[in-house]
Amino acid sequence: MFKKFKIPDATIGRLSLYSRYLKEAEEKGISTVSSQQIAKATGVTPAQVRKDLAYFGEFGTRGVGYNSKELYNYIMKILGLGRRWQVALVGAGNLGKALSQYKGFSERGFDITCIFDTDPNKIGKKLAGIEIYPLDLLGEKARIHNIELGIIAVPASAAQEVADKLMEAGIRGIINFAPVNINTGENVMLRRVDLAAQLEYLTYYLEDTR
Amino acid sequence: MFKKFKIPDATIGRLSLYSRYLKEAEEKGISTVSSQQIAKATGVTPAQVRKDLAYFGEFGTRGVGYNSKELYNYIMKILGLGRRWQVALVGAGNLGKALSQYKGFSERGFDITCIFDTDPNKIGKKLAGIEIYPLDLLGEKARIHNIELGIIAVPASAAQEVADKLMEAGIRGIINFAPVNINTGENVMLRRVDLAAQLEYLTYYLEDTR
DNA sequence: AAAAGAAAGTTAAAAAATTAACAATCTATA
DNA sequence: TATAGATTGTTAATTTTTTAACTTTCTTTT
Numbered sequence: 001m002f003k004k005f006k007i008p009d010a011t012i013g014r015l016s017l018y019s020r021y022l023k024e025a026e027e028k029g030i031s032t033v034s035s036q037q038i039a040k041a042t043g044v045t046p047a048q049v050r051k052d053l054a055y056f057g058e059f060g061t062r063g064v065g066y067n068s069k070e071l072y073n074y075i076m077k078i079l080g081l082g083r084r085w086q087v088a089l090v091g092a093g094n095l096g097k098a099l100s101q102y103k104g105f106s107e108r109g110f111d112i113t114c115i116f117d118t119d120p121n122k123i124g125k126k127l128a129g130i131e132i133y134p135l136d137l138l139g140e141k142a143r144i145h146n147i148e149l150g151i152i153a154v155p156a157s158a159a160q161e162v163a164d165k166l167m168e169a170g171i172r173g174i175i176n177f178a179p180v181n182i183n184t185g186e187n188v189m190l191r192r193v194d195l196a197a198q199l200e201y202l203t204y205y206l207e208d209t210r
Numbered sequence: 211m212f213k214k215f216k217i218p219d220a221t222i223g224r225l226s227l228y229s230r231y232l233k234e235a236e237e238k239g240i241s242t243v244s245s246q247q248i249a250k251a252t253g254v255t256p257a258q259v260r261k262d263l264a265y266f267g268e269f270g271t272r273g274v275g276y277n278s279k280e281l282y283n284y285i286m287k288i289l290g291l292g293r294r295w296q297v298a299l300v301g302a303g304n305l306g307k308a309l310s311q312y313k314g315f316s317e318r319g320f321d322i323t324c325i326f327d328t329d330p331n332k333i334g335k336k337l338a339g340i341e342i343y344p345l346d347l348l349g350e351k352a353r354i355h356n357i358e359l360g361i362i363a364v365p366a367s368a369a370q371e372v373a374d375k376l377m378e379a380g381i382r383g384i385i386n387f388a389p390v391n392i393n394t395g396e397n398v399m400l401r402r403v404d405l406a407a408q409l410e411y412l413t414y415y416l417e418d419t420r
Numbered sequence: 421a422a423a424a425g426a427a428a429g430t431t432a433a434a435a436a437a438t439t440a441a442c443a444a445t446c447t448a449t450a
Numbered sequence: 451t452a453t454a455g456a457t458t459g460t461t462a463a464t465t466t467t468t469t470a471a472c473t474t475t476c477t478t479t480t
Contacts, residue, residue, distance in 0.1 A: 098308020
């Protein structure tokens with residue numbers, strides 16, 4: 001799988017959506033799809049679909065289209081979803097609880113196998129059947145569970161500290177749900193997801209359009 | 211507030227982050243900040259900060275910087291956060307439950323005041339103190355509660371139907387947590403947040419870099 | 421077997437976003 | 451009061467991303 005040259009971030013997000021449509025199509029017995037069909041289902045243009053795919057190779061047949069199952073498999077491979085990933089969740093508050101129970105992760109190959117918190121009242125208890133460990137055990141447990149990804153679901157004030165601990169434990173990819181910027185090493189992939197900010201995109205546009 | 215010309219989507223997201231830093235700075239007693247400081251704290255370049263702000267006006271003083279409190283207020287106004295917004299949550303499953311309890315919304319001016327579901331076992335019960343209504347009552351309750359924004363936290367298969375109902379109820383902004391594209395009218399702002407896809411950005415980059 | 425239609429892959433053009441450079445202006449200091 | 455330093459707002463250049471147009475190839479039909 002080539003990642004020699006820079007791919008637009010948005011392309012990755014669209015590939016994810018394409019793959020979901022392709023799975024659905026295949027399950028419905030639609031064995032061949034066109035860029036047009038993919039585009040319609042995912043809300044983009046056919047040219048965009050072809051361009052996105054062209055970054056990675058030639059997956060279709062001219063004059064015909066793409067084989068749904070085949071393209072699905074290719075995209076999943078491109079996204080790194082050819083295998084399962086073990087994920088650590090830090091923060092057993094409301095958000096952490098929700099994420100631990102969210103079915104959507106498992107469906108896409110992500111297994112949250114350990115949860116960490118600093119609150120003595122939470123440690124030892126379970127969330128969605130997964131035991132909550134003290135944050136200090138992160139390194140040890142991460143090794144045992146083969147953790148490669150981490151989710152930060154703690155208050156903004158604790159986010160950087162948690163990120164540091166995750167990096168110390170050798171975790172290479174981090175999703176940060178805290179509404180704050182955190183600094184990571186060069187070899188660590190970081191992505192921030194600010195739920196409130198999502199609503200703010202809406203209010204920005206709606207503010208004075210009434 | 212001008213929105214005559216197109217602002218990069220990413221700018222809105224950064225403004226949100228700037229505002230959080232500014233609030234923090236002000237609370238710490240830092241009354242003046244430079245684009246450099248904002249940039250450092252939020253992980254962008256100073257030029258980017260100034261450019262982002264320049265879309266909306268002149269908020270600083272050359273040779274000096276920005277007044278933290280003042281700039282904070284301006285940005286909040288720009289984002290439409292000069293007032294509170296009433297939000298309806300559709301879907302009382304794991305994700306819905308989490309979102310209903312998430313403190314981060316209220317802090318930024320969003321109040322989830324009613325929750326909807328189709329599951330008879332859930333209707334009538336409460337989540338985070340908020341009653342769960344049958345989806346059919348959406349229109350009625352939305353009117354009573356002055357709902358302007360909607361959050362879709364239902365399975366992908368039901369997302370479009372829910373979106374249609376939200377639009378019917380006059381809701382103008384929608385966050386869709388279902389991993390599927392949905393179609394909305396022209397005068398409705400839509401934003402998709404795919405939690406699993408966030409992890410996929412990481413795995414895409416990590417896949418073969420071990 | 422040729423022609424028409426469909427659809428991918430590719431190249432070029434256009435648009436959008438970011439980065440960098442610079443001119444204007446404020447504050448502090450000599 | 452002039453000068454140096456700081457820092458904004460703005461303009462220009464660069465880079466990135468999207469859109470459109472075109473070429474190739476496959477399938478079907480006449």
